[in-house]
Amino acid sequence: MAKVYLVGAGPGAPDLLTVRAARVLATATVVFHDALVHPETLALAKAARLVDVGKRAGRVSTEQRFINRALVEAAKANGGVVRLKGGDPMVFGRAQEEIDALEAAGIEVEIVPGITAALAASADLGVSLTRRGIARTVVLATARVGRDEDASGWIAAALAADTTFLYMAGAQAAAIAVALIGAGKPASTPVAIVESASLDAAQRWVGTLAGLSLEAPRMHGGPAILAVGEVFAHSRVAALLSPAVAA
Ligand SMILES: C[S@@+](CC[C@H](N)C(=O)[O-])C[C@H]1O[C@@H](n2cnc3c(N)ncnc32)[C@H](O)[C@@H]1O
Secondary structure (H helix, E strand, O other): OOEEEEEEOEOOOHHHOOHHHHHHHHOOOEEEEOOOOOHHHHOOOOOOEEEEOOOOOOOHHHHHHHHHHHHHHHHHHOOOEEEEEOEOOOOOOOHHHHHHHHHHOOOEEEEEOOOOHHHHHHHHHOOOOOOOOOOOOEEEEEOOOOOOOOOOHHHHHHHHOOEEEEEOOHHHHHHHHHHHHHOOOOOOOEEEEEEOOOOOOOEEEEEEHHHHHHOOOOOOOOOEEEEEEHHHHHOOOHHHOOHHHHO
16 A cells, blocks of 8 residues: 655754654655755655745745645556655645545655754743643644634633744744733733744743733744743743843
């Protein structure tokens, strides 16, 4: 039976790849990869043809259909087909659409998990997401919704959770802070933004919802995740804050 490996590349640093992922890449014949996968990770697929299927804004659904079709065709033609996705493939990675398309074509899918951005960000910040006495619930959410999706669900989830991560939040960070304060989250709630978590280029910013609602920090254009919750008052980067940012 034809088979495709859906593999998590982790958050960026090539040495955060799992051993299983490295083994699968070493025997791959073709690798369909996301745009931001580290070159050292791609280099592990020594014998493979590399196909960059990174999505560009505004053409997401067309490209997803293309990816689904390309995976099915490649799996019918070859063994060793790998779909390599940033972070963990099952977290905001549109994995289910690919799994459904492959299984509908009679192709087996094996998932190899990866470290998702929220966990890399918590490591970069040196913050336990479930600090005893402060946080017992963690939510992974996004404020970015597709057509026909409920745009308010993430707000209810963020109000209910002790610790919330908002993926794909870089450009929307200030608007997210305004929405959360408007929905009743205390303006003094600590927040953190981590850009390019796990990489040397990582940028970290810690403040409050109030400060973020007034002005989002200027980042460097890498992928960024927004974290909200009391635990981030204990970030090791809080000491670096300028008074304006900490407002
Ligand atoms: C389409 S989602 C994919 C998430 C991925 N599957 C994961 O598990 O991390 C892309 C978003 O993940 C977050 N992200 C991915 N890599 C990141 C990194 N190294 N640092 C911070 N955020 C990251 C950003 O919010 C980015 O907009």
